[in-house]
Amino acid sequence: MLSEASASQRTRLCRTRMHFDLTDEQKQFEDAVERLLTDKLSGNILTRDEAVPGLAAAMDEALKSLAVPAILVPEAESGLGMGLLTLAVAGEALGRHAAPTSAIRSAVGAWAIASYGDSTLKARWLEPLLAGDAKVGFAFSETSDHWNPDEWRASLRDSRANKRCIEGAADADLFIVGVEEGLCLVARDAAELHASEYPPLDTSRPHAGAMLEMADAKPLGGRAAAWRLYDALMILAAIDAAGAGRAALDMSVEYAKTRVQFGRPIGSFQAIKHALANMAVDIEPVRFFCWYAAHAWDVSAPEAPWSAALAKAHATDVAVKTARAAVEAHGGIGYTWEYPLHLLLKRAMHDRMVLSSPTQLRARAASLPRPLT
Known part of the structure; x- marks a missing residue:
């Protein structure tokens, strides 16, 4: 008692x-x-x-x-x-x-250097x-489904490290690289970029691979630092997807109010009403889950890693589901290049694919401390 x-x-x-x-x-x-x-x-x-x-x-x-x-x-x-x-x-x-x-x-790169960098860095x-005058790329992934710190095989002992799918690599002035030991920093002049085999799904976030000279790498933080940085990036991917999903719902509601068929707005039809209601029920709570995950990270709560993993898994799954339903609610125009809805779907799909899949993240969450109930 x-x-x-x-x-x-x-x-x-x-x-x-x-x-x-x-x-x-x-x-x-x-x-x-x-x-x-x-x-x-x-x-x-x-x-x-x-x-x-x-x-x-x-x-x-x-x-x-x-x-x-x-x-x-x-x-x-x-x-x-x-x-x-x-x-x-x-x-x-x-x-x-x-x-x-x-x-x-x-912002995240500046935090990592302020938190774990030495005076020289x-x-x-x-x-x-x-000041926003330098840009950073996060070099984590080595294969298509290996993203998190437990899966990094590159090492400071290596002469070179090959990383893939680095968002903003072409414009990056420095790379924060995931290695077995934790994190390190490699300047742009010690990186050789190579184009991705496939064009980016989300064209607002182009990516490339890089061959990084590890002889020039500067240690930045250990394994605990790597996981804390990784959790922050997962939470930001989750809230980005939540924003895209909510925008897709808002576009669908506005379209249902103005698109007329059989002499009345399609929003008056029961099938559309139910579809929009289901989308709202799915996506509306997601931002609050992401807020909690961010708050838990800020205060270093014991459940922060659990919240980060589940927020990323749940938010990106729901955002993709909502955006796909939004395309269906728009009918034929939802599939056209000229109509911007496809960008929101691609945004959510990109967030879902990077930084580990929802299945991997749920498996991780199952092994971590949970919040009080």
Whole structure:
């Protein structure tokens, strides 16, 4: 039986969880990011591949004005110290707009160097990353289904390491590389890029492989650092997918209100109503799961790795399911290149494929500590 004090503590904990929400400051930041993206994208989602590089550069500059690259770094290291939850707010908005940018990667890379780098690495890289003037690529994957730190086989003892599927590799100034020992940093001039065998599914996030000279690698952190970085990236992929899925639902609702068949909006038909309701029930709770995972990471809760793995698995699965249902709800126009819905589906599918599959992540979660119930 619980003591009176233990019961009281448990009640307070439950109440805290029941009322968990963004702070007023985070909500204001969310509004600012949304306004910026809406303004820069003119309310439309990119539909043409050739426009991606120019739009990515414009988005990077715009997000610098909101200091997005500095969000995660502690104030003691000249950052904003606002935590992963605040960065996730920006990530969700980027997913909603399918916006190409390196700002999120810069923010996480700056945090990794501020947290685990020595004075030399900080002096060389921290300031340009915080200012958004340097870009980072995360070199983790070595085969199609091996992403997490337990699967890294490259080593600091090797002369070279071959990594694949590095998002933003072509523009990266430095690479944070996953090795058996943990993490290391390799500068761009010690990397030889090679084009991916396949074009990217999500053209807003092009990728390439790289052959990295390990003789020039600088140790950055051990296994614990590697997993903490990996968990942060999984949470950001999850919230990005959640944003894309929610945008797909919103587009479907608007389309159902305006598309007329047999003399009335298709949203009045029971089949469409049920489809939209099912999509809403699936996707709406996902952002809160991602928020909790980000909060758990921020406070280094024991269940943080469990939450990160399940958030990535669940959010990306649901986002892909919702986006596919949205394409069906749109009928023929949903399958056309000119209509932007396909970008949201590809965004969610990309998030699902990278950083381990949902099946692998659920297997990992099964072996990790779970939150109190």
